Amino acid sequence: xxxxxxxxxxxxxxxxxxxxxxxxxxxxxxxxxxxxxxxxxxxxxxxxxxxxxxxxxxxxxxxxxxxxxxxxxxxxxxxxxxxxxxxxxxxxxxxxxxxxxxxxxxxxxxxxxxxxxxxxxxxxxxxxxxxxxxxxxxxxxxxxxxxxxxxxxxxxxxxxxxxxxxxxxxxxxxxxxxxxxxxxxxxxxxxxxxxxxxxxxxxxxxxxxxxxxxxxxxxx
Numbered sequence: 419x420x421x422x423x424x425x426x427x428x429x430x431x432x433x434x435x436x437x438x439x440x441x442x443x444x445x446x447x448x449x450x451x452x453x454x455x456x457x458x459x460x461x462x463x464x465x466x467x468x469x470x471x472x473x474x475x476x477x478x479x480x481x482x483x484x485x486x487x488x489x490x491x492x493x494x495x496x497x498x499x500x501x502x503x504x505x506x507x508x509x510x511x512x513x514x515x516x517x518x519x520x521x522x523x524x525x526x527x528x529x530x531x532x533x534x535x536x537x538x539x540x541x542x543x544x545x546x547x548x549x550x551x552x553x554x555x556x557x558x559x560x561x562x563x564x565x566x567x568x569x570x571x572x573x574x575x576x577x578x579x580x581x582x583x584x585x586x587x588x589x590x591x592x593x594x595x596x597x598x599x600x601x602x603x604x605x606x607x608x609x610x611x612x613x614x615x616x617x618x619x620x621x622x623x624x625x626x627x628x629x630x631x632x633x634x635x636x637x638x
Contacts, residue, residue, distance in 0.1 A: 440571065442511055442600070448504055449599040450568040450592040453526075456497040457534060457588065458559050464489040464538045465555050468546045468634055476635045483627060486538045490531060497527075504599060515602060522598040525605060529616055530591060536619025543630040546637050566592055587615035 440446055464486035468475065471485055501523075508514055545551045566588045567575065575583060583589050591612040597603040 449596040452500045453595045454568050456493050460490045460493045460534050465541050467542045486542050490534045518602045522604045533616040536623035539623030539627040543627050587612045
């Protein structure tokens with residue numbers, strides 16, 4: 419309900435007050451907003467995953483990466499449920515998904531899951547030692563929301579600004595979700611910025627976690 423409520427607010431503001439004059443703007447907005455909420459909620463909730471579970475980490479031996487992973491997976495399930503709402507909105511607009519969803523959704527979900535885990539392993543590991551990082555992450559996410567084509571499609575961005583937005587790996591990922599969910603288009607080469615950043619994030623995240631994990635118990 420949260421992403422749907424947010425979508426309703428943004429739709430009223432940017433469709434009627436600002437009037438972006440974009441056909442089927444409710445679909446354009448929701449198609450990127452739902453996966454963004456998955457990303458944002460996961461990062462916010464998983465950043466303190468290690469720091470807030472000190473007693474468990476100190477007393478029980480277990481693979482500690484499952485703490486943030488459970489948060490990411492939980493929010494991923496919420497996203498999957500929200501797709502049912504999107505299908506209803508598609509039907510109201512006279513559109514419908516086709517078989518490309520069966521291929522595209524697992525691909526994009528896997529990319530987003532790995533991207534999230536890579537980023538979160540870095541942030542959550544450092545947060546054990548520097549708890550103020552949580553506040554900084556929230557600010558970065560707020561800035562990232564407007565620097566990612568969610569309230570607007572990339573096609574409406576002036577050409578001179580597009581290369582700057584494409585530096586953000588979430589730009590290509592959110593656009594890929596939008597193309598798949600609205601136009602039934604499978605992700606293509608335009609997804610490469612997200613793929614490259616995902617690989618880097620997974621490598622850096624796993625290495626950071628491996629190096630810092632031995633000091634978790636002492637820091638907590």
